[in-house]
Amino acid sequence: MTLDFSWLADPLYQQWLLRGLGTTILMSLLGIVLMFIIGIAGAACIHFRLPVLETLTTILVELFRNTPPLVQLFFLYFMLSEIGLTLTDSATGRSIPLFSGFTCVVLSLGLYNGAIAVEIIRSGLLAVPSQTVEGARSLGYSRLQTFRHVELPIGLRMSIPAMTNNVVSLIKTSSQAVLVAVADIMYGATQIMLETFRNLEVMILIWIIYVVIASLAVVAARRIAAAVRIPGYGM
């Protein structure tokens, strides 16, 4: 079996791959932002024991963590068009979904990895020593101020290792965008496969690209961890 990568020299294919790579990275970055928003907001709902919201968050976290992100994506994609959130394209007269595949992927990444982030941040908050919290309370910090200035900064730092895994998982999961026809790097790859039939070679290249992106994310997370490390605090 010989591998043939000569198709990589074709500028058109290079362009498809680069464009797809851009989409994949953008999707992942937006997903990460949404993941953090959901993670912090959800953890806060549980932390402050907000009535109704605490229960709802707990249930949704269990739901999203224990079901496949792919099914969540399909569900989101079809439900949002089913409940009529569609626009009518003035040129063709066809109705197109208001939420594009891209939006659905970002939403589903944010929800799935966000649900995991809720748990991660929550256990980070639980790991903040109660004496430190008490120190803040004795200085007159309100619960919200204590959360913002003391618990969250320390808790988030403690959750960096688990959060790094979660971010890598999010980047990997983003590859399923191709299944709702988002033009990400996997989509570019399938297009090239259709034209060149070098299926294995294309997949190996995509595999390498994902491993590189994920590894870069890990390196970035290590840099962040080092930058915000608390000197003299066993972390």
Add this chain to the structure above:
Amino acid sequence: MNSELKAFTFGVVGVTLVLSAILVTVYGAETGRVVQALAVRTPLLLSGSPDFSRFEGGFAANIIISLWAMLIAGITGVALGIGLIAQSAAVRTPSVLVMNILRNSPWLVVLYAMLYLLPFEVDLFGTTFFLSPLVKSVIGLALPVTANIAEVFRGGVEAIPSGQWESARSLGYRRLQILRHVVVPQAIPFMTPNLMTTYAMLFIGTSLVVVTGAADVLSVARTVIASDGAHYATAIYLYVLFLFFIFCFPIAILTRWLERRVRVRQ
């Protein structure tokens, strides 16, 4: 078990209510008819056959694939895990490299790659093995899970105090013997919850085998949608979500219970 039992009841009831609420919101007055349609399609989604006569497709296929993949990944994972803790750098360095690559690979890409890498059939010991999509799915999932299991193995072994190694060595045990007779038996309680989490993750990952053409629950769901109409898509995917949840959630709860027990015993 008390607090976990409470969380379990709470989760099952809560998730069922949430999913039902979505169903009613989406379908309104039609809900009754949609539920009926789901009931008719239940045997197909669960077993791949219209009357539960066989269990080789649908959700049953996901379970079968996950069990085989776990079995294979268990063996390869422990082998890679032993490589990770090897003393010789010639073994350890490549093991770490392989683990990092596998850990950072999207499962979907690995599945696609296996689809194209693995031949249609292989000759082994004079017998021809037919590599069905199901077999390719099993291999494609077992590969990345190998990294997870290796990591769990290493974590469990490292949780055992070094004094155990020293005392066993002073009794004349060799490295692999120490692992087998002294360290691993003690590490199993630490590894079990993490192995269960890995299995739940693997099971969730079986949703991806839809791309290999195996007759898994998502493939069946897509066939059903194609024949019954896109109108039912939301309901069917809700149903599939529920199936996965009802399978994975008890595992998650059991894992939490085991973790708590391990912590308490320490």
Add this chain to the structure above:
Amino acid sequence: MTPDQQVRPLIELQGVHKSFGSFPVLKGVSLSVQDGGVVCIIGPSGSGKSTILRCINGLTPIDRGTIRVGSFAVETLKSDKDLVPLRHQVAMVFQQYNLFPHRTVLQNLTMAPIQVLGEDPTQVRERALSLLAKVRLTGKEAAYPGELSGGQQQRVAIARALAMQPRVILFDEVTAALDPEMVSEVLSVIRDLAREGMTCVLVTHEMRFAEEVADEVFFTDRGVIVEHGPPSTIFKAPGDERLKSFLEKVL
């Protein structure tokens, strides 16, 4: 009696009861602290000494009785918003320092005055620097708590309490977690404060120190104040049997 002690005390506890679950910790504690006074609370472990301090600044709500600090009726303050002005006046120093590990020494001092009291950052900073000089930690501004010794951390904690410009400081066994050679550096900082007229309430096991700095000593056992008086009486001529046997054990 000096005229000083006839004015209304700064802190007054009357008949304070507190139970944790079904376990009564305080069973009718009454005590008072004059403005500028130094009060030490001594007694065996589990006698409720620390709980008294925690009730005074509202960290632990009480079941029955009254606590007055200045013009505040502590038992009526329930929400955070009500408790903030009280905590402005009552600072607390803990056995485990309870510093913020993610902030530098200087930030530990300036955070609360800026974020809670809304004071001017430049002024707070100047005050913090002079307080660090006072606890002999000049040069450690940029260090993190985890990089300091226990004695140094505890002095930062005292400076942090002072940065709030409180009327009274509560010291909760502040030397109990320290190595013996660090105890004296912390005690000398507290001694300076006491001499300058800062109102101090100390829960302590350092009997010699209590004898030296206290204006009044309270002995607690099993949730009640068994005996109180000037240190000369408490330590040299104890009346109660329980106090006598306690002193025999610790002195």
